[in-house]
Amino acid sequence: MESPLTGPQNNAPFTFRDLSVWKQSRGLASDIYRLVSTPRLRGHYAFCDQLGRAALSVPSNIAEGDERGTNKESLRFLFIARGSLSELETQLWIGHDLGWIEPEDYRKLSERMGNVTRLLGGLIRMRQKRLKASES
Numbered sequence: 044m045e046s047p048l049t050g051p052q053n054n055a056p057f058t059f060r061d062l063s064v065w066k067q068s069r070g071l072a073s074d075i076y077r078l079v080s081t082p083r084l085r086g087h088y089a090f091c092d093q094l095g096r097a098a099l100s101v102p103s104n105i106a107e108g109d110e111r112g113t114n115k116e117s118l119r120f121l122f123i124a125r126g127s128l129s130e131l132e133t134q135l136w137i138g139h140d141l142g143w144i145e146p147e148d149y150r151k152l153s154e155r156m157g158n159v160t161r162l163l164g165g166l167i168r169m170r171q172k173r174l175k176a177s178e179s
Contacts, residue, residue, distance in 0.1 A: 058109070058110075059105060059106040059109035059110060062105065062109065062166065063162055064105060064159060064162035064163050064165075064166050065102050065105045065106060065109075067155070067158055067159050067162055068101040068102040068105060068124070068159045068163075069102040070155070071098060071101065071102075071152070071155050071156060071159055072095075072098040072099050072101065072102055074151075074152060074155065075094055075095060075098035075131070075152070076095055076098070078094075078144070078148060078152070079091035079094055079095055083143065083145075084138075084143055084144075087143060090134070090137075090138065090143070093134055094131065094134050094135070094138070097127050097128075097130040097131040097134060098127075098131055100123070100124065100127035100130075101124045101127045101128055101131070101159065101163075102124075104120045104121070104123045104124035104127065105120070105121065105124050105163070105166075107120050108120025108121050108123075108124070114170045114171075114173045114174035114177065115174055117170050118167065118170050118171065118174065121163065121166060121167050121170065122167070124163060125160075125163055125164075125167070128156060128159060128160055128163065131156065132153075132156060135149060135152055135153065135156070
């Protein structure tokens with residue numbers, strides 16, 4: 044299983060861009076935006092807008108939290124990202140239930156979302172351990 048962190052390249056400072064979870068969630072958001080631009084979904088503006096917002100929120104909050112500089116602040120934004128993932132999952136289910144999202148597209152997106160969820164959970168646990176250690 045992939046770690047939520049990857050090492051910085053060439054002794055460069057570590058940033059959110061080095062996080063596997065940020066990279067994977069950025070790819071998920073791109074996949075969602077490709078999906079909502081298809082003719083099948085084009086007529087469902089509110090649904091597509093909400094899907095896009097939830098998907099965009101995940102990597103955005105991971106990045107913002109990482110740049111906050113403290114484990115406590117980072118965790119706050121990571122939990123927001125996790126909430127957005129749950130929102131996205133719900134919206135994909137509804138789109139699938141209504142027949143707006145093809146079963147194969149739904150399967151691929153769900154698989155990718157599961158990967159992001161696992162990586163995000165690992166990052167949250169790591170940050171929680173760091174926070175606990177700093178409070179001791």
